[in-house]
Amino acid sequence: MLAMDVVDTLRHQESLATKELDDDARKAELVERLKRIYAGQGIAVPDAIVAAGVKALEESRFVYTPTPPSLARTLALLWVDRRRWGLAAGAVALALVLGIGSYSYFVVGGARRTAEAARIEITETLPANVAKLKRTALDEAVTPEAKARVGEIAGRAEAALARRDVAAVKAGLTELDSVVATLRDVYQIRIVTRPGERSGVWRQPPSKSSRNYYLVxxxxxxxxxxxxRSITNEEDQTTTTVTKWGQRVPQSTYDTVARDKQDDGIIQMTRLGEKRRGDVDVRWTLPVQTGAITKW
Known part of the structure; x- marks a missing residue:
């Protein structure tokens, strides 16, 4: 232990020690100087111990010399520091697992779920909806014409199902839903006969020599x-929801209503047509033509 202390003292006076050790003739003087240093500290050091310390310094004893880089050294360091490296490796592994899991769930799994939802929609949900609305519409339909209309619309929707055309199926469902509402409608088409309001108008189309007649x-x-009601104006092809409109009629119907009103200023027969439940079309009391106007 004392020899090690001598070496440590020499290290703290490295410039002096290096200089003295380079000259063998002055090693004795170095030994004496070391003895004086220890004597000043109240420590008696035998000559043999001082000489052994000097020799140890020359031989680089009590000095740690790192092992040169090698595979064995690397493996040994990894083993010594295995806890820290294990935590880091675990974190990397966890990140990889989470990353792969997220990709699998959100990307791969998302695509699979989307495809499965689309499959269920076209093979289960939409067919069930078409069948249900078709049954409802047929139950509401009374006349052969109404049943034929329902069959036509449902047939288009079923054909779209067969070719897996989702957009066309949904359009068919909207149409079936609309026809069910139409079948349930009940109202009368009445000619307006209130004071201060017109009961009929006529138009002179620019390209025709004859007039078009309308009853309000x-x-x-x-x-x-x-x-x-939602009415399409035949003059500009705009569709608007209105509470009254001009229904196009032959001149004979127009004249009949005009004569009725001219008698006493009142139209006795105001009902022009009737929409019954279970029908898709209005049953007209007087002859009418296709076409209407919403402005006059």
């Missing part, structure tokens, strides 16, 4: 209330 009408429900 409204749809009145079973409760006596006027029902708004």
């Amino acid at each position: 009408v409204e749809a009145v429900g079973a409760d006596g209330r006027v029902q708004p």
